[in-house]
Structure formats: structure tokens, C-alpha cells
Amino acid sequence: MNNSVYADGQNLYLNLTSLCPTDCVFCIKEPAGRRFLGHDLALDREPELEEVWSAVLERTAIRPFEEFVFCGYGESTYRIDAVLELTRRLKRCYPRSRRRLNTIGLGNAIWERDIAPELAASGLSRVSVSLNTADPEQWVKLHRPRLEMREKGFQSALEFIRCCLLADIHTTITAVSLPGVDLGAVQRLAAALGAGYRARPMLTAEKATNRTE
Numbered sequence: 001m002n003n004s005v006y007a008d009g010q011n012l013y014l015n016l017t018s019l020c021p022t023d024c025v026f027c028i029k030e031p032a033g034r035r036f037l038g039h040d041l042a043l044d045r046e047p048e049l050e051e052v053w054s055a056v057l058e059r060t061a062i063r064p065f066e067e068f069v070f071c072g073y074g075e076s077t078y079r080i081d082a083v084l085e086l087t088r089r090l091k092r093c094y095p096r097s098r099r100r101l102n103t104i105g106l107g108n109a110i111w112e113r114d115i116a117p118e119l120a121a122s123g124l125s126r127v128s129v130s131l132n133t134a135d136p137e138q139w140v141k142l143h144r145p146r147l148e149m150r151e152k153g154f155q156s157a158l159e160f161i162r163c164c165l166l167a168d169i170h171t172t173i174t175a176v177s178l179p180g181v182d183l184g185a186v187q188r189l190a191a192a193l194g195a196g197y198r199a200r201p202m203l204t205a206e207k208a209t210n211r212t213e
Contacts, residue, residue, distance in 0.1 A: 002055060003015060003039070003040050003041060003042065003043065004016070004043075004047035004051055004052045004055050005052065005055040005056055005059055006036070006039035006041065007059060007065070008037055008039075010065055010066040010067065011065060011066065011067045011068070011069050012056065012059055012060070012065040012067075012068050012069070013068075013069045013070075013071045013072070014052055014056070014068065014069065014070050014071070014072075014076075014086060015041050015043065015047075015071070015072030015073075015074075016046065016047065016052065016070065016072060016074070016076050016078075016079045016082055016083070017043070017046050017072065017074035017075065017076065017078050017079050018042075018043045018046075018072070018073060018074040019074045019075060019078045020073070020074045020075045020104070021075055021104065021106050021109070021110060021145055021146050021149055021153075022075075022104055022106075022143040022144060022145045022146070022149075023143075023144040023145075024104075024132075024142060024143050024144065025141070025142055025143075025144065026132075026142070026176050026178060026202060027073075029041075029073040034073055036073070041072050041073050043072075043074075046079065049082045049085060049086065052082070052086060053086065053089060056068070056086075056090070060093075060094065064094075064097070065094075065097055066097055066098065067097060067098040067099070067100055068090050068094070068097055068098070068099050068100070069100045069101075069102055070083055070086075070100070070101045070102065070103075071100075071101075071102035075103060075104055075106065075107075075110070076101060076102075076103065077101070077103055077106070077107030077110055077111070077115065078110060080107065080111060080115055080118070083101065083119070083122075084118055084119070084122040085122075087099050087119070087122040087123050087124050088122050088123060090123070091122070091123030098125040098126060099123060099124050099125045099126070100124070100125060100126040100127065100128060101119065101124055101126070101127050101128070102128045102130070103127065103128070103129055103130070103160075104129070104130050104143065104157070105129040105130070105131060105156070105157030105158075105160045105161065106145070106149060106153060106156055106157060106160070107160060108156055108159060108160045108163065109149055109152070109153065109156040109160075114163045115163075116160065116163035116164045116166065116167040116169065117163075117167050119164070119167065119169060120164075120167035120168060120169050124169055125169070125170060126169065126170045126171070126172070127161075127164045127169050127170070127171045127172070128171075128172045128174055128198075129157060129160065129161055129164075129171065129172070129173050129174065129195075130174050130175075130176075131157055131158075131161075131173045131174065131175060131186060131189075132174070132175045132176050132178070132181065132186070133175065133181055133182075133185075133186060134182065134185035134186050134188070134189040135182075135185070136154040136155070138180075138181070139153065139154040139157075140153070140154070142178070142181075158193070161173065161193055161195055162193060165193065165194050165195060170196070171195045171196065172190075172195060172196035172197065172198055173186065173189070173190040173193070173195050173196070173197050173198075174197075174198045174199070174200050175187075175197075175198075175199055175200065176199075176200050176201075176202055177199055177200065177201055177202055178202060183199050186199075187199075
């Protein structure tokens with residue numbers, strides 16, 4: 001399954017699942033036909049771990065990558081066992097490269113346990129949490145989470161951030177520049193938690209379908 005990995009710049013991205021606990025208002029996966037920067041991220045099934053690893057080996061045989069990132073149109077932590085095993089292999093085979101998880105921050109809620117120590121033990125270098133707001137009510141409106149995560153989803157994402165920081169994983173909170181979102185408040189929240197902060201421009205379907213590699 002060759003769309004289980006895709007490259008952008010000096011990073012190689014691992015696309016493990018289409019499952020997601022949210023239906024974010026700013027997500028362009030459907031308007032973009034599940035393409036991202038020209039790459040087809042549609043999965044007719046979840047790739048086996050060894051399929052993903054073989055694809056990683058094929059791509060790294062061509063050129064090195066500075067960072068390996070778990071990121072697709074789904075939430076990678078649904079496949080926590082695959083994330084952990086692949087991270088261990090990446091650390092062992094490419095120790096000079098960083099290993100990052102891009103997430104909506106609901107991994108602890110999905111598994112009903114603190115997964116941060118496991119991520120740290122596997123060798124994960126960084127976590128980027130798409131929080132997008134400092135307002136719990138706005139978080140629900142922007143992310144449209146599954147019913148069981150609406151009440152406590154925002155707090156669960158904050159707790160995941162705290163857990164990652166306690167596990168000594170470099171953690172960044174990101175926010176998409178959206179109308180009505182107080183980016184300054186998100187930045188202040190990140191600072192209060194001890195996390196990094198990065199604002200992201202709104203991605204359009206047109207840009208997502210253009211190949212950059």
C-alpha cells in the first residue's frame with residue numbers, strides 16, 4: 001500500500017488510519033478528495049505494520065529524512081501499537097532523525113489510559129497537538145467530536161498535553177487561523193502549560209491537491 005507513507009520536504013509521513021474521533025469544520029479531506037499536497041492519502045484498509053515499514057525502507061533507501069511524522073487524515077493513536085513499534089524501529093535505524101506525532105490530542109480518551117509514557121519509552125521525540133482554541137465550548141464547535149467525547153474532549157486534550165510534557169516529550173500546541181478564534185489566548189494557554197505554540201494558516205482544498213514534492 002504505497003500511500004501508507006508520503007514525503008514533503010525533508011519529512012516522511014506515516015499514514016496509518018482513516019479513523020478520526022472528530023469531524024473538524026476546517027478539515028479539507030473530503031473537498032480535497034483525501035489528497036494532501038498532491039499525495040493520495042485514501043486508504044481502502046488500514047496498512048499492516050510491515051507494509052508501512054517496507055515503504056519506509058524503500059523511501060529512505062533513496063534519500064535521508066530529517067523527521068518521521070505520524071500524520072494522515074485519521075488519528076494515528078487509534079493504532080497505538082503500530083505507532084509504538086514503528087517508533088522503536090525508527091529510533092533504532094535512524095537515530096539522528098526526529099520522530100513526531102501529529103494528533104488531535106484524544107489518545108488518552110480513546111484508550112482510557114495515559115499513553116504518553118509509552119510514547120516516550122518508544123522513542124517519540126515530539127508531539128504536535130491540534131487544539132485550535134482555548135475555549136472549551138468553541139473546541140466542540142470547531143472539532144465536532146464524537147458524542148462520547150463532547151463533554152470532556154477539550155479537558156482530555158489538555159490532560160494529554162500535560163502527560164506528554166511530564167513524559168519529557170517536546171510538545172507543541174497548534175491553532176489554525178480561523179474567524180472568531182483568539183490565537184493569542186491559545187498562545188497564552190500553551191505558555192501556561194509549558195508547551196510550545198504554532199499558528200497554522202487555513203489550508204484550502206486547492207492547495208491540498210497540488211503536488212509539492
